Amino acid sequence: SSGINAEYGGVKTLATIITNITSHPDEEKYRKMRVNNPALQKKVIPLVGGTEFLEIAGFVRITDDADDQEYFILLEMPEVGHLEKCVSTLQSATKIAPTLDRDTRVLQPSAGLQRFEVSPDFYRVTREDLAAEQKRRADELDRSEILRTKATRDRDAGVGMRIYHYTVIRIRFPDGIYLQGTFSAHDTVESVFKFVESALRHPLPFSLIVPGSTALKRDGSLLKNAGLVPTGVLNLSPAESAEFTLLSDEMVCKLSEM
Numbered sequence: 057s058s059g060i061n062a063e064y065g066g067v068k069t070l071a072t073i074i075t076n077i078t079s080h081p082d083e084e085k086y087r088k089m090r091v092n093n094p095a096l097q098k099k100v101i102p103l104v105g106g107t108e109f110l111e112i113a114g115f116v117r118i119t120d121d122a123d124d125q126e127y128f129i130l131l132e133m134p135e136v137g138h139l140e141k142c143v144s145t146l147q148s149a150t151k152i153a154p155t156l157d158r159d160t161r162v163l164q165p166s167a168g169l170q171r172f173e174v175s176p177d178f179y180r181v182t183r184e185d186l187a188a189e190q191k192r193r194a195d196e197l198d199r200s201e202i203l204r205t206k207a208t209r210d211r212d213a214g215v216g217m218r219i220y221h222y223t224v225i226r227i228r229f230p231d232g233i234y235l236q237g238t239f240s241a242h243d244t245v246e247s248v249f250k251f252v253e254s255a256l257r258h259p260l261p262f263s264l265i266v267p268g269s270t271a272l273k274r275d276g277s278l279l280k281n282a283g284l285v286p287t288g289v290l291n292l293s294p295a296e297s298a299e300f301t302l303l304s305d306e307m308v309c310k311l312s313e314m
Contacts, residue, residue: 066103087130261295
């Protein structure tokens with residue numbers, strides 16, 4: 057907020073400089089300013105574009121041989137309309153907010169990945185697995201029976217957790233193609249739906265399914281609260297089947313192998 061306040065102070069100072077000139081065009085004191093003036097040094101010089109704004113308004117930066125000081129001087133009085141336009145532009149300008157590059161990718165599983173299979177032994181539960189699971193559940197039951205304060209429960213729930221600012225989300229289409237995008241952890245579930253819509257060949261109703269769960273509700277929930285941070289995989293389920301890919305030609309041109 058300190059940066060925003062400093063920027064506002066610089067803009068206000070520049071507007072005041074020009075307004076003083078248009079209000080008092082015959083007064084010389086408003087047309088000459090020392091560069092080392094504390095107000096200029098604190099509010100205008102550090103402001104990005106501050107010096108350039110003064111030059112556009114008509115000021116020139118010169119050194120006065122009489123006192124060897126640098127000044128901003130308005131040597132010739134510009135038209136009042138020019139100065140008023142400078143102030144109007146300055147006051148109506150809005151700051152451009154940075155946007156996160158989605159880094160959109162379209163991925164196709166390689167042939168090797170598609171043929172990958174595991175043996176039945178992979179799913180077999182051993183005696184050691186059962187013992188470990190029983191111990192885990194017993195430990196969890198013990199913790200739940202201990203009287204703890206809310207602060208303690210919150211602290212335990214956060215053990216080992218990291219703070220993530222971004223997340224990579226993949227949406228699997230019915231034909232096995234993945235659409236991938238990068239999001240802020242504070243983006244909403246709605247933004248994922250819009251991302252998918254922007255990649256479709258034609259508008260169509262669809263659902264996004266969390267694997268092993270239910271359809272994702274389209275709302276303003278944050279991705280971090282929806283369990284989609286730091287990564288997430290969703291299955292796209294169209295309302296009706298299609299013979300061809302649902303992705304637009306532009307997206308298909310981005311296709312690469314995983």
